[in-house]
Amino acid sequence: MARQEPPRISARSAEDTSPAGTLARIRAALPTLAPSERRVAEAVLADPAQASELSISALGERADTSVATVMRFCRTVGVANYPQLRLALAAAAAREHALGGERPAPGTDISATDTLGEIVGKIIYNEVRALEDSGAGLDIEVLGRAVDAIAGARRIDIFGVGASAFVGQDLHQKLHRIGHIAFVWTDRHADLTATALLGPGDVALAIPPS
DSSP states (O other), X not given: OOOOXXXXXXXXXXXXXXXXXXXXXXXXXXXXXXXXXXXXXXXXXXXXXXXXTSOXXXXXXXXXXXXXXXXXXXXXXXXXXXXXXXXXXXXXXXXHHHHOSOOOOTTOOOOTTOOHHHHHHHHHHHHHHHHHXXXXXXXXXXXXXHHHHHHTOSEEEEEOOTHHHHHHHHHHHHHHHTTOOEEEEOSHHHHHHHXXXXXXXXXXXXXXXX
């Protein structure tokens, strides 16, 4: 009898069309965007409220690029068209205003001229922003299935290489503390052996490179 493969649950989130989800996708896409599209993203993220009031040609001029690039940027980040992007930016800006307080521009790096207070503010802002982006991108249904699979697993194998290995070791320690049989594998050769031994009732958690 062929060995039954353990169930696979994708961690990929559902498309989130909420304002927060749109900004989260733009921030997540920054490293992979072409230079011209990246300039559009940076212009949008620097001031969503102001960007929402610009025509497509005005945003193109601000980003030193063409209208066609702005349209391509919309498709790249999962927005159907420019009017939809403007609506999402306006809603996101209203949400930011409702939260209150002055915040650093998204993606603002710490500089040598920052005061200690500014450094603390930027660190807190970026941590909160990362949590907000993670929450905006979560598919709650998939998350629930993953939790149920882990809770009922016969054993849990965690895979992570490089920097991801530290995340895997931390997760292993937490699962072990609450009584789950868990193993962490941080070597590619050991990964292959552990994967081959997975069976019904087992759960594999793969941590992507960070």
